[in-house]
Amino acid sequence: MIKPGPVFTPPQTPAARCLHLVRLNPIITRSELVEATGLSQPTITRATAALLEAGLVQERTDLTRTRGRGRPTVPLEVADSKWILAGIAIGTSRTHIALFDTMGRTLREDDIATPVARLSESDFIEHIMAGVNRLTTGISRTLVSVGVTTSGNVDEDGLVWASNLGWEGVDIAERLRYQFNVPVVVSSAIPAILGSETQSAELDKQENVLVLFADDSTGAALSTEEGVTQLVPLPTISSELLNLKDAASEDNVSTQAVLDALAVDDIHVNTLAEAAEVAEGNETARSILDERARLLASIAADLVVEHNPVTVVLAGSAFIDDPRAAKLFASHIREFIAERGDGADIHALQLRLIPTHQEIVRAIARAVALDPLLRVPLSLQPSSPPAEAPTPRRRASLRG
Structure with a gap:
């Protein structure tokens, strides 16, 4: 079985790099x-032979090229394997489930109602x-394989800690492994946003990109040549308007925190x-929303200033549902970087907004579904599910 992490790391094995x-x-x-890889010819030959046997690539014999007396050159392409990769993006009230083929094409998808606060762990x-x-x-x-993204953080054991879901150390992967008898990976949704981009990047040419997600939960992640890392904890914040002094960011700039401040x-x-x-x-109301954008x-x-990314990607309802937020954010971040960055080139920094919630959900479901295939392709082997799924060991409980 594939270990819970680290997900969204660059392909390391010869087969993964070739694929x-x-x-x-x-x-x-x-x-x-x-x-392209710098690997030896025998290593590439073994890796491609394994990928051919697994049905993940195929030879284009119709494009065979012959040069002199040497062995003919037969090009390779991605094969339409009969494997399915499932991606599940868990939300506070709805969950997106999608099936993908090994070429990354969506086969089927659906959104199902999952009001987490009203469901037990088993029912969910x-x-x-x-x-x-x-x-x-x-x-x-x-x-x-099955890939799952959630809000909050996922520790090295694959346990989910998400205050907005009421989850504290929940092992969601265990039941899914028992039920489907396939590898299951679990990731926070925030690094998955960047994972969807690194999966299509050239080998060893990944630029530093930062994503800031602000919605029912708040978080950030950074992609580098080593992979994608969630940045925990976030920098603290202070706000006279919201009565915050050196406060934790994760909950105090969430959508619920804004709604609570408005209710006051x-x-x-x-x-x-x-x-x-x-x-x-x-x-x-406008001043409270503007304060959130500033924070x-x-x-x-x-x-x-700490990580020096070339691009900052903004995602979540904080930037989508408040029409003024993105522009205010852009103005404030350049002002703050100029103050704190000790000569940082603020003009070189690029800001990019993911414009819709549905685009985010589809991207992260696809990213987490494809992660095992791209990271450890030869570890995925079809198997039949058990006749009866045993009751999983409970690590923690959901509230509600």
């Missing part, structure tokens, strides 16, 4: 793989398993989009 390059190049030869996981079973019904392919001033709304609409005619910029500026 990565074959996926990026429609047609590639073994000699070109030798040149039953919802997830039922959703996967519905999607796989009638597909003549074999499920070989007798502004009662259920969503951030409603709050932004009210703020059009309410200076108090998020302060957090990001500290991370930029």
